[in-house]
Amino acid sequence: MTTRSPYNGPYRKLLLAFDVGTTYSGVSYSILDPGQIPEIKGVTRFPAQGRVGGDSKIPTVVYYNQNGELQAAGAEASDEGVQEKADSGGWTKAEWFKLHLRPKTTSSSGITHSLPALPENKAAIDIFVDFLQYLYACTKIYIQDTHANGVTLWNSVENLGRIEFVLSHPNGWEGAQQAQMRTAAVRAGLIPDTTAGHERVRFVTEGEASLHFCIQSGLMTDDMKKGNGVLIVDAGGGTVDISAYAPSASSRGFSFAETAPPQCHFQGSIFVTSRARTFLQSLLRGSKFSDDVDNITSCFDKTTKLTFRNMSEPQFVRFGSARDKDPKVNIRLGQLRLLGYDPDWLSPARLKHSIDILDSKDLATFFEPSISSIVQAISEQQKCARKPISSVFLVGGFAASDWLFTELKDSLKPMGLTLCRPDSHVGKAVADGAVSFYLDHFVSSRVSKFSYGARCFRVYDPKNKEHVQRSSSAYVGIDGKKHIPNGFEVILDKNTQVSETKEFTKSYFILSSDRSALKRLSIPVLCYRGPGIPKWLDVNPELYSTLCHVEADTTALSMTLTTQKKPNSRQIYYQLDYQVILSFGLTELKAQICWKAKGKEKRGPAIIVYEPDVAIHDIAKAVK
Structure with a gap:
């Protein structure tokens, strides 16, 4: 564990880290008193929670009544009495809603069929708002009840706006998802909708938060101390996040x-359960237990999935009473008997014959796609990492599975990698690590996942083959020059290591016959998700998407522009020269606009506007 310095701020603050997971959520916090060394603490008691301890997390589940009003959340939503009320009152259950916020890219499109539908008239962001409110209320009660002068302590920070938040998210979440989460924090009443309020929310990827947790847990190996790298595998309910550090x-x-x-794969533990459900639906179809699939799946998820560790021995899912039996589908004494391993159990041919399904060895197969995905991702990270990797740390709720740990350990050994997992509460890694991210800030540089840039036009060059190929799209601009549209100017290349202080600048200009049209800039920043060096938007247009718009008020700059004349014409126009400055090295994108006035550089604030998440094909449609 590293030595933490005393907090040197001018006044007391409270730091709250909310880890809203796909299946379980947790809260960690730190009270920042000037001159005192901050400690990381966890909220270990929630309403209706049956088991209280250091690893306390609550289900990420909520219930709404028929009017769309929140009725229960967290551990309360799993209480038997609440479930009876839900059945009798026609309440709607919302779970796994976090994954509905995911980026709408081709890599995530295939999981839609696995996700439960959202309640009617509820968007994922609406449920996220309600759940943030619930976590905040529970945290308030916990701190007030467990700390000396807890009420006074809480009021001293809440009333003065001195509570700051860290919200964690999967590696694959981007700026649009961060913007939605910040909006949710505003709507939940955590922060005011002001610039100062927005700055009270910070974001961290689950991979980076997990690294901080591992460092604080004393998991620095001798190889790491010599400079070798480490891989963090955060295996959660919905996603598996893989990150490499050195x-x-x-x-x-x-x-x-x-x-x-960093990588993000939708192969968390819920997909093991989803594959089990598919199997059970086929197995029990036509039997008297066909209506019990949901209950049996739930029992599998809570017990068998975690305790499975030997594929040569049968496993049992206890779901009913001793009177429940049907030997034809392996049910006796209220237990479903599952066998071991057969990779062909899900093939269409076998699903046609129920007797084959009964004879198949199935349980390990539920895990296989997740394990294969993790091993492949680790292999890719090992190959492209800038420093040798010798250690892999497995954290997250899915890490509690002994089968997952054993299989990964055996698979990674031939790759020269050692696998370990922290002894204490791997499920709280992200929440505790998010607090450490704020306090300790161990990561000084990050690697760009994609190529980022902006649309541009290029002055036509008859000697350039690429220009000649696009001559049919050429046009004469108001400056009298022939231009080729749909160029792509890279600001930051993929796989570039970026320090937090590094700025990326690209020069642009805009031509307009109307000076007033130049009083405000809105520059789309595009993202290219493919291989190679991108130059044109009409090449693989499906691999481009709009990341955001950088907007700035350039009224003062526009008033300094001088008129220019189009050659051989009386038409006048204005040219506004500017630079876009982007900081990619932080956990959240920052932007500025730069220009020159009387030879001196001027910088103006810019805001980043994220559109509602648009599928990756939006650029493809635009260039056709």
Whole structure:
């Protein structure tokens, strides 16, 4: 564990880290008193929670009545009495809603069929708002009840707006998802909708938060101390996040650098359960237990999935009473008997014959796609990481599965990798790590996942083959020059290691015959998700998407522009030269607009506007 310095702020603050997971959620916090060394604490007691302890997390589940009003959340939503009320009152259950916020890219499109439908008239962001409110209310009660002078302590920070938040999210979430989460924090009443209020919310990827947790848990290996890298595998309910880091020299002293683009795969533990459900639906179809699939799946999820560790022995899902039996589908004494391993159980041919399904060895197969995905991702990270990797740390709720751990350990050994998992409460890694991210800030540089840039036009060059190929789209601009549209100017290349202080600048200009049209800029920042060096938007247009718009008020700049004349014409126009400055090295994108006035550089604030998440094909439609 590293030594933490005393907090040097001018006044007391409270830091809250909310880990809203796909299946379970948790809260960690730290009270920041000037001159005192901050400690990381966890909220370990929630309403209706049956088991209280250091690893306390609550189900990410809510119930709404027929009017769309929240009726129960968290552990309360799992209480038997609440479930009876839900059945009798026609309440609607919402779970796994976090995954509905995911980026709408081709890599995530295939999971839609696995997700429960959202309640009628509820968007995912609406449920996220309600759940944030619930976590905040529970945290308030917990701190007031467990700390000396807890009410006074809470009021001293809440009333003065001195509560700051860290919200964690999967590696694959982007700026649009961060913007939605910040909006949810505003709507939930956590922060005011002001610039100062927005700055009270910070974001961290689950991979980076998990790294901080591992460092604070004392998991620094001898190889890491020698400079070798480490892989963090955060296996959660919905996603598996893989991140590569290595010790790095820094002016701050002890720090880590990200050494490969982080990955995010939708192969968390819920998909093991989803595959089990598919199997059970086929197995029990036509039997008297066909209506019990939901209950049996739930029992599998809570018990058998976690305790499974030996594929050569049968496993049992206890779901009913001793009177429940049907030997034809392996049910006796209220238990469903599952066998071991057969990779062909899900093939269409076998699903046609129920007797084959009964004879198949099935349980390990539920895990296989997740395990294969993780091993492949680790292999890719190992190959592209900038420093050798020797250790892999497995954290997250799914890490509690002994089968997952054993299979990964055996698969990684031939790759020269050792796998370990923290002894204490791997499920709280993200929440505790998010607090450490704020306090300790161990990561000093990060790696770009994609290529980022902006649309541009290029002056036509008859000697350039690419220009000649696009001559049919050429046009004469108001400056009298022939231009080729749909160019792509890269601001930041994929797989570039970026320090937090590094700025990326690209020069642009806009031509307009109307000076007033130049009083405000709105520049789309595009993202290219494919291989190679992108140059044109009409090449693989499906691999481009709009990341955001950088907007700035350039009224003062526009008034300084001088008129220019189109050659051989009386038509006048204005040319506004500017630079877009982007900071990619932080956990959240930052932007500025820069220009020159009387030879001196001027910078103006810019805001980043994220559109509602648009599928990756939006650019493809625009260039056709």
